[in-house]
Amino acid sequence: MATKAQLEAELAELKSQLAASDAKPAPKPAPEPESEPEQTDEQSAFTALLKEHGVDTQDIDALWAQFSSELSDLPEKKPLLTAVAAFGLGFALGRMSKS
Numbered sequence: 001m002a003t004k005a006q007l008e009a010e011l012a013e014l015k016s017q018l019a020a021s022d023a024k025p026a027p028k029p030a031p032e033p034e035s036e037p038e039q040t041d042e043q044s045a046f047t048a049l050l051k052e053h054g055v056d057t058q059d060i061d062a063l064w065a066q067f068s069s070e071l072s073d074l075p076e077k078k079p080l081l082t083a084v085a086a087f088g089l090g091f092a093l094g095r096m097s098k099s
Helices: 004-023 041-052 057-077 079-098
Strands: none
16 A cells, blocks of 8 residues: 555656646647538438437547447457357358348
8 A cells, every 4th residue: 555655746746747738838729620511401401300309410420439449349348248249140140041
């Protein structure tokens, strides 16, 4: 277990690092992307429907990114589940192709 003196020394070091990072100039914000090409009627209708229900397209992009990262981490975190899912999917596809 860490002693009080060690914790205080670590806290002082972290405070100095924070002060140093605050002293650095903030990075310039990224330039705004150029306007997107005109959307088709279906896309604009879908976007309007999403906005009507309080969902932004950026939310969907963020959710997709989160889903894909969790899906790519699945074999590392739960290898047995991945193996069972692969077996089940292969079995189902094999049964469907027999007909």
